[in-house]
Amino acid sequence: MAQSLHRMESVKDQAIVPLPVESWRPPPAAAMDAQAALENGRVLYCPALQFRLENNELRYLDASYSDARRKSIYIRADRAGLFGCDASEAEQRELLGLLKRFEASSMALLGALFPGYVEQMRAVGTSYRPRPTGTGDAALSWRKDDTRLHVDAFPSNPTQGLRILRVFSNIGTEPRIWRVGEPFERMAQHFLAKIPEPRPLLAKLLHTFGITKRTRSAYDHYMLYLHDLAKADLAYQRDSEQVTFAFPPASAWICFSDQVMHAAMSGQFMLEQTVHLPQAALAFPNESPLAVLERLTARKLL
Numbered sequence: 001m002a003q004s005l006h007r008m009e010s011v012k013d014q015a016i017v018p019l020p021v022e023s024w025r026p027p028p029a030a031a032m033d034a035q036a037a038l039e040n041g042r043v044l045y046c047p048a049l050q051f052r053l054e055n056n057e058l059r060y061l062d063a064s065y066s067d068a069r070r071k072s073i074y075i076r077a078d079r080a081g082l083f084g085c086d087a088s089e090a091e092q093r094e095l096l097g098l099l100k101r102f103e104a105s106s107m108a109l110l111g112a113l114f115p116g117y118v119e120q121m122r123a124v125g126t127s128y129r130p131r132p133t134g135t136g137d138a139a140l141s142w143r144k145d146d147t148r149l150h151v152d153a154f155p156s157n158p159t160q161g162l163r164i165l166r167v168f169s170n171i172g173t174e175p176r177i178w179r180v181g182e183p184f185e186r187m188a189q190h191f192l193a194k195i196p197e198p199r200p201l202l203a204k205l206l207h208t209f210g211i212t213k214r215t216r217s218a219y220d221h222y223m224l225y226l227h228d229l230a231k232a233d234l235a236y237q238r239d240s241e242q243v244t245f246a247f248p249p250a251s252a253w254i255c256f257s258d259q260v261m262h263a264a265m266s267g268q269f270m271l272e273q274t275v276h277l278p279q280a281a282l283a284f285p286n287e288s289p290l291a292v293l294e295r296l297t298a299r300k301l302l
């Protein structure tokens with residue numbers, strides 16, 4: 001790939017990259033500069049990309065539709081139905097339709113912008129977060145507190161190297177405030193010495209007993225520790241290089257959330273699409289968390 005890649009020098013000026021798309025189905029045109037920025041760990045911000053609700057859907061801009069125990073209403077590609085929702089059957093059908101439409105729109109957008117991903121990307125879940133973000137997070141365990149900077153990695157759901165690509169849309173009336181932190185490599189260098197050796201036998205047992213969906217690879221082990229160490233370190237949360245950004249109503253943004261250090265500070269009513277993408281689909285595989293971690297540890301992690 002002959003494209004040049006400009007590494008991020010300043011989080012403040014470069015972590016958020018504007019992308020002037022106005023349609024969820026733009027004419028297919030490879031956006032290689034945008035793809036380079038995305039794979040380099042920037043957030044692609046689409047200020048003019050609104051996801052419109054139908055008139056009958058506007059009433060779902062109401063936190064009371066969400067099940068009090070969950071932070072989102074969601075669908076999963078591997079299970080039929082709608083989860084996390086407190087509503088009548090007819091309303092659940094409409095909400096399911098809304099989430100399905102956001103899934104289709106997000107996949108169309110990614111396919112148009114990044115044709116190289118189309119064959120290999122897979123939608124894994126779509127969520128709607130009707131409750132205010134940030135409020136109440138402090139009452140959660142620090143591990144679940146998403147107002148702390150982190151990269152996404154989930155204890156029960158190892159990806160075995162699949163990338164976590166996410167599309168977000170602010171469908172509310174308030175800005176959604178994020179903090180975005182330093183580049184992945186710098187963050188990994190900061191915490192790497194504190195990460196113990198992977199334990200393959202333990203990983204096998206966790207999978208055998210159904211605690212993890214797949215076997216936790218050495219890569220997943222490092223990612224999970226980076227997630228936890230960053231969230232647990234209040235000095236790092238306060239002092240590491242970061243920028244605060246407000247995604248206004250009717251905007252959208254895209255990032256690899258396993259690579260971008262992010263924290264959701266406030267906002268309400270957001271749609272989110274999660275996509276898995278194999279390493280092989282990347283145009284700049286040397287930028288991925290896997291490649292960075294393999295360089296820093298000087299070993300194969302998958």
Ligand SMILES: [Fe+2]
Binds near residue numbers: 150257
């Ligand atoms: Fe996250």
